Amino acid sequence: MQSIVVYCGSNPGKKALYAEAAYALGGELAKRNIKLIYGGGNMGLMGRVADGAIDNNGFVTGIIPNFLAKLEVAHKTLSELHFVDTMHERKAKMVSMSSGVIALPGGYGTFDELFEILTWAQLQIFVGPVGLLNVNGFYDLLLLQLDKMVEEGFLRSENRDLLIVADSAQELLDKMETFRQQNPENKPLDRSLYVDNN
Template sequence: MTGELRRVTVFCGSNPGTDPAYAEAARALGAELAARRIGLVYGGGAVGLMGIVADATLAAGGEVTGIIPQHLWDKEVGHKGLTELLVVGSMHERKLAMADRADGFVALPGGVGTFEELFEVLTWTQLGIHDKPVGVLDVAGFYAPLLGFLDSAVTAGFLREGHREILRSATDPADLLDQLGAWRPVEIQKWLDREQR
């Protein structure tokens, strides 16, 4: 990772959530990406926070690549006004394509799909499968319980402090993108018990 963010993959909810702050944050992130000339890569939906972040990026003159599985496109939840749209065969293909096109990853609020995508790319960074930064936009404290849980995993001996620090967080899109751009991978042994042998 050179520190240059040319494209960022954003994971987020296909619903808007109950707090208007979630949609406001999605709009702010989209506008900030466009202002920095960072392309948005996302799941291709026109609904929920997905549609909001895509529309905000496009409205600010940014480029947006959507990647959506055929079965979701068939349900007419896909965005038809993107810079680029890829319709793929499966969720696995979608996630791989989103990861391949990204220089970093951001998670907005969302549900289990968002969490699963976030943890997959976080694991890939931890294992050295890629060397890309990962962050969460902690809107209205949404991710505070998750961040606290990861701290507990360090205390419990299941996660190294250095690996915990891979996941960056901020309440402001500009701050988070600055952190991701400054991030550098660190070589850390994953297996805690190897030192005890």
């Protein structure tokens, strides 16, 4: 994997361990020479994952909508920062630059991004590994809900298995690399499937 998108909260959460896990993930990506692609912000878990990569000499690309940049929430010390007009454009550009995706804890935005990329994986629009860093059991109830969806016939078990889950950055990245090796067809995305060219 050459680059990974990280989805996460723009808030730090109430427990320090969430920020610590985000920082550790950024550091682990840098140590493995994997470029970090993320939303470009300097606050919350977003800022910490970027700091973790930067402090370990990693390459970090931020992609941020202009309206958020104007609110002065853009990280100032990234390797590169791209400005886009809309949130949709941001998500599409982030994924188009990545060979894998990881979600840390977060709110509505993180869940939106996670389920969108899982839908793309289910439709084979995106073929890279999708990982969930389950810090402090944050996603335990969500994983139970996914199992319920399989049980009730709304989600196929093979699509449930598209989500790779681990409690630590090291374990998650190892599992994602194994997935990539077992699914080597990491073809580029057909941008026409998700980008409005009008």
